[in-house]
Every structure is written in structure tokens, then in C-alpha cells.
Amino acid sequence: xxxxxxxxxxxxxxxxxxxxxxxxxxxxxxxxxxxxxxxxxxxxxxxxxxxxxxxxxxxxxxxxxxxxxxxxxxxxxxxxxxxxxxxxxxxxxxxxxxxxxxxxxxxxxxxxxxxxxxxxxxxxxxxxxxxxxxxxxxxxxxxxxxxxxxxxxxxxxxxxxxxxxxxxxxxxxxxxxxxxxxxxxxxxxxxxxxxxxxxxxxxxxxxxxxxxxxxxxxxxxxxxxxxxxxxxxxxxxxxxxxxxxxxxxxxxxxx
Amino acid sequence: xxxxxxxxxxxxxxxxxxxxxxxxxxxxxxxxxxxxxxxxxxxxxxxxxxxxxxxxxxxxxxxxxxxxxxxxxx
Ligand SMILES: Cc1ncc(C[n+]2csc(CCOP(=O)(O)OP(=O)(O)O)c2C)c(N)n1
Ligand code: SF4
Ligand code: SF4
Ligand code: SF4
Numbered sequence: 078x079x080x081x082x083x084x085x086x087x088x089x090x091x092x093x094x095x096x097x098x099x100x101x102x103x104x105x106x107x108x109x110x111x112x113x114x115x116x117x118x119x120x121x122x123x124x125x126x127x128x129x130x131x132x133x134x135x136x137x138x139x140x141x142x143x144x145x146x147x148x149x150x151x152x153x154x155x156x157x158x159x160x161x162x163x164x165x166x167x168x169x170x171x172x173x174x175x176x177x178x179x180x181x182x183x184x185x186x187x188x189x190x191x192x193x194x195x196x197x198x199x200x201x202x203x204x205x206x207x208x209x210x211x212x213x214x215x216x217x218x219x220x221x222x223x224x225x226x227x228x229x230x231x232x233x234x235x236x237x238x239x240x241x242x243x244x245x246x247x248x249x250x251x252x253x254x255x256x257x258x259x260x261x262x263x264x265x266x267x268x269x270x271x272x273x274x275x276x277x278x279x280x281x282x283x284x285x286x287x288x289x290x291x292x293x294x295x296x297x298x299x300x301x302x303x304x305x306x307x308x309x310x311x312x313x314x315x316x317x318x319x320x321x322x323x324x325x326x327x328x329x330x331x332x
Numbered sequence: 333x334x335x336x337x338x339x340x341x342x343x344x345x346x347x348x349x350x351x352x353x354x355x356x357x358x359x360x361x362x363x364x365x366x367x368x369x370x371x372x373x374x375x376x377x378x379x380x381x382x383x384x385x386x387x388x389x390x391x392x393x394x395x396x397x398x399x400x401x402x403x404x405x406x
Contacts, residue, residue, distance in 0.1 A: 085401065085402075086400055087402045089383055101392075105371070105392075106348030106349075108392065110393050114394050265390070266385075269389040310350070
């Protein structure tokens, strides 16, 4: 763009500095990039880049530490919330978050997830629900939808044989250790705005030390779903959201 | 109408088109050219951008910077 085109205009949106300039390995249109971006925007706006420690999972976002310009620790598959527990207990003055996919958080890491929230660990857990194992080639996740075709359910997921979509966020909201539990999404500009607000609130709550903040993000996986990115928006809205309705599942109580 | 414009990093863009469908002004399109990684990239097609930042919000690769005419100060 020529400078003269920009003359008299002010910059109203630019990528946050807390996101590195490294080219992201994610597939075109993948929701992971959107969540990385808003998370880093919040950290920049709150001015807590040097006070924040993230924990990366195993899954497509295994390299999140290459993009998030904060101190980070990689965890074994499913164990991000357990590692985040340790980090926060040793360094209670830091803002600590874990970032995990559904295969990581709601399959192999189910035990760690439930017990972290049950202990009310004072961390933020971010849970990317794209209904599939993206990294390993689109296998069924506990969160896959009834009838969803994946590489391990070629005839569609049959709940009678392999269970129903695991609404782990609903389960967690019932635990007394949970302070703030919400379900957000990435598919529209407004959804992204609300997601950002939820992340901001969660970091602010961490100062109060009242329990675990948990944000599920209903996301997409164009490669695993075998759709164009644009088609995933419709699928997310029409198929995912009826199973995973957006909104707060537990709001902080003032006491 | 508020006047705005966008700057899209063509070498970062992966041509996912999410910005194109998020734009209320229908200001964006995919290029005819491809970038070094082989993707067609998003570009402005019309000069009717309002600087609403919708495209930048949904871009997974943070490839979009948005500019807007400042609000008149009284
Ligand atoms: C102990 C162990 N078991 C299995 C795997 C293989 N594995 C890698 S990522 C993954 C699931 C990833 O899915 P998800 O957490 O939903 O993240 P996504 O890739 O969709 O973002 C699996 C099963 C592994 N790396 N380690
Ligand atoms: S496989 Fe799916 S989750 Fe992984 S980067 Fe590609 S689109 Fe994203
Ligand atoms: S800023 Fe708004 S109007 Fe301009 S291109 Fe982006 S979405 Fe369209
Ligand atoms: S949303 Fe971003 S990556 Fe996708 S086409 Fe638009 S500018 Fe390119």
C-alpha cells in the first residue's frame, strides 16, 4: 500500500507485538491462529508479557511457544494443566495459563483436567474444541459429533458403540474449584471479540485467587474435517454449536 | 461514510478467505497472483473499506493491518 493512501488515516488494528513474527505452521483457516492472536492481544493490553507463563500441549498447537512471545513450558500429552499447576504453585505471582486441544485435554488428559479444576488451581485453562485429533490425521476425539465422519469413524460416530460427545466443560462447571467457566468460539468477528473479553476477565480473576478459570473455544479443523475454511464456519455454526452452545457456564460469585 | 483501508501481508496470507466472508463491505478478494508458498492471497478489490477491523479479527495468521479516518475531534 502506498504511503499516500494511508495519509490522514490512523492505524486501528495491528498484530500484537506479543505474537512473534514466525510463520505459523497451521493449515489455512485454522482456529488455533485466531486464539493465539487474541490471547496475545490481551497479554499485550494488560502489560503482563513478562509476568505470564504459558504451557503448551501435544497436538497441532505443540509449537505454540514459537508464536506466543511469553515464557512457555511444553508438557507431556494431556498434562498441561498439571504442569501449569506446578508452575503457578512455585511462582504464584505469575499469570499462568495452559493451552490444549480436545484430544489432549478431554481424552488422554481427562484425569489431570478434572483434578486441576477440582483443586481450584488458580490458573487459566484454554481448551480448543475442534471435535477431532488434528495433528495425527483427523481421528475421532471424545468431542466428535454423533454421525461425524473421521478417519477412525469412517461410517460416522455411532454413540451407541463409542459414546456421546463429551461435554467436559459442563462437567467442570459443576466443580466447586471452578471460578469462571465459559464457552466461546472463533467463527465470526463478534465471537472473536467475546472470546477476547473472556480471556481478559480470566487473567484479571487470577489476581483474586478464587479458583480455576476455564475457557472452551469451539474451533475448526479444515484439514481434519476435510472442508474449505469457509465451509467450516457453517459447519461450526450448524453442527457444533447445537451440541456446544456458547455462553457462560459458571460466572464468578461476589464473595 | 467512514473511510478506511487495509494492508495485507501477502507472503503471510494463506488464502483461507475467512476475511473475505467476514467483510460487510465485500471489499476483499483473492489475488490472481500466488505468493512464494503457493497461495493466492487476500487483497482489496474496492475502495469502500470502512476500517471496521472484522477481517483482522478473524484472520488466523494476523496478516491484516487496518487503518481508518480518525473521528473528528470537537
Ligand atoms: C502419549 C501419546 N499418545 C498419543 C500421541 C499421539 N497424538 C499426538 S497429538 C494427538 C491428539 C491431538 O488432538 P487435539 O488435542 O484435539 O489437538 P489438535 O491437533 O486437534 O489441535 C495424539 C493422539 C502422543 N503424541 N503421545
Ligand atoms: S490439522 Fe486441523 S487443527 Fe491442525 S493445524 Fe490443520 S486445521 Fe488446524
Ligand atoms: S476493515 Fe472491515 S470493511 Fe475494511 S476490508 Fe476489513 S472487514 Fe472489510
Ligand atoms: S483471513 Fe488472513 S490468511 Fe485468510 S485469506 Fe484473509 S488475510 Fe489471508
